[in-house]
Amino acid sequence: MTELVVSNVQKWLGGLQILKGASFTAERGSIVALLGASGSGKTTLLRCVAGLEQPEIGEIVIGGKTVLDGAKKIALPPEQRNIGLVFQSYALWPHRTVKENVGYGLKLRGVTAADIEKRVQAILERMGLGHLADRFPSQLSGGQQQRVAICRALVYEPRVLLLDEPLSNLDAKLREEARYWIRKLILDLEICAILVTHDQSEALAAADNILLLQDGRIVQQGGPQEIYSNPNSFYSADFLGANNIVRAKVRSVDGSRTVIGGDNWSLDGTVREAAGLAASEDARAVIRVEQISVSDRPEAGGLEMTLDDSIYLGDRWEYRLSRGDFVARAHGARQLSTGTVWARIPSESVWVFSAGQH
Numbered sequence: 001m002t003e004l005v006v007s008n009v010q011k012w013l014g015g016l017q018i019l020k021g022a023s024f025t026a027e028r029g030s031i032v033a034l035l036g037a038s039g040s041g042k043t044t045l046l047r048c049v050a051g052l053e054q055p056e057i058g059e060i061v062i063g064g065k066t067v068l069d070g071a072k073k074i075a076l077p078p079e080q081r082n083i084g085l086v087f088q089s090y091a092l093w094p095h096r097t098v099k100e101n102v103g104y105g106l107k108l109r110g111v112t113a114a115d116i117e118k119r120v121q122a123i124l125e126r127m128g129l130g131h132l133a134d135r136f137p138s139q140l141s142g143g144q145q146q147r148v149a150i151c152r153a154l155v156y157e158p159r160v161l162l163l164d165e166p167l168s169n170l171d172a173k174l175r176e177e178a179r180y181w182i183r184k185l186i187l188d189l190e191i192c193a194i195l196v197t198h199d200q201s202e203a204l205a206a207a208d209n210i211l212l213l214q215d216g217r218i219v220q221q222g223g224p225q226e227i228y229s230n231p232n233s234f235y236s237a238d239f240l241g242a243n244n245i246v247r248a249k250v251r252s253v254d255g256s257r258t259v260i261g262g263d264n265w266s267l268d269g270t271v272r273e274a275a276g277l278a279a280s281e282d283a284r285a286v287i288r289v290e291q292i293s294v295s296d297r298p299e300a301g302g303l304e305m306t307l308d309d310s311i312y313l314g315d316r317w318e319y320r321l322s323r324g325d326f327v328a329r330a331h332g333a334r335q336l337s338t339g340t341v342w343a344r345i346p347s348e349s350v351w352v353f354s355a356g357q358h
């Protein structure tokens with residue numbers, strides 16, 4: 001069931017158009033990640049859904065209720081939108097206990113003391129924080145503070161939970177753990193969550209749907225696997241994954257197949273530029289690091305390259321390869337001696353775009 005509908009949202013700030021017509025929907029029991037480079041408009045879009053910014057144009061419907069209609073000048077305040085909000089900073093009140101932090105919003109809304117007690121305790125228990133109810137935020141770890149912030153947003157039983165970089169203050173280990181339990185929580189509660197993040201691995205691991213923003217526009221949307229393996233532009237291809245970006249000339253084009261090359265090398269690739277490519281055009285290829293396999297023995301179809309260095313990364317080795325002006329990184333399970341190696345690079349993994357596109 002669709003909980004959130006965002007249609008053609010356009011927003012100007014300081015004389016600049018920050019959002020240029022964003023549209024998407026979000027379903028109950030799912031997580032939508034807003035992903036994109038710094039300044040692409042992720043936070044502004046989230047704030048528009050929350051009611052903290054008022055778009056000049058567009059419509060937003062939450063749980064069947066129109067909360068924004070630019071044409072009709074409808075713009076409901078955040079407290080009438082049935083949303084919960086969690087900020088990066090958690091924004092807990094330092095002089096209130098955990099219990100008071102979580103229950104304060106309910107108090108403002110005139111919920112009875114007995115009801116508040118019951119609801120606050122229930123959500124704290126659910127998040128494994130029941131025993132911390134009387135502590136102050138300064139007596140909690142970062143991870144616990146973040147859970148309190150999420151409790152505070154969930155205690156209203158919102159239809160849509162809005163999370164603005166909720167994990168970025170946690171250390172790497174806690175962050176990985178938090179991705180998992182936040183996802184489980186949203187699915188268990190059967191609500192819908194919108195997660196703003198600039199961290200691609202967070203979006204890939206936590207979200208059902210990823211919206212990739214560029215310069216105020218949603219340039220691609222889809223499931224994590226679709227977005228990762230089928231990018232529709234250089235920006236999408238470059239934004240996700242660990243990549244080799246290769247500058248080259250288009251040698252030939254035959255439908256979606258192409259041959260690119262540079263100084264003393266050439267590679268078979270696949271045209272990914274929507275408008276197509278022409279022979280002798282300047283191009284950029286994106287090759288995911290994991291798509292290159294390296295061997296120290298001659299391999300049929302392998303490109304002979306020089307291994308300049310093997311770098312130990314703990315769980316694997318990184319190889320630094322070169323041939324003429326083609327420089328690449330690849331990974332493997334063991335250390336290889338510097339010198340001649342053979343790199344196998346499937347043509348479907350060499351995504352070729354025009355050099356001019358951003």
Ligand SMILES: Nc1ncnc2c1ncn2[C@@H]1O[C@H](COP(=O)(O)OP(=O)(O)OP(=O)(O)O)[C@@H](O)[C@H]1O
Binds near residue numbers: 014040045
């Ligand atoms: N109040 C404002 N007045 C003018 N410009 C603003 C204002 N707030 C944001 N912007 C601009 O809007 C653009 C989008 O900002 P926004 O914070 O939504 O991006 P973001 O994708 O969330 O970036 P980040 O990942 O860095 O938080 C940026 O170029 C920013 O400078």
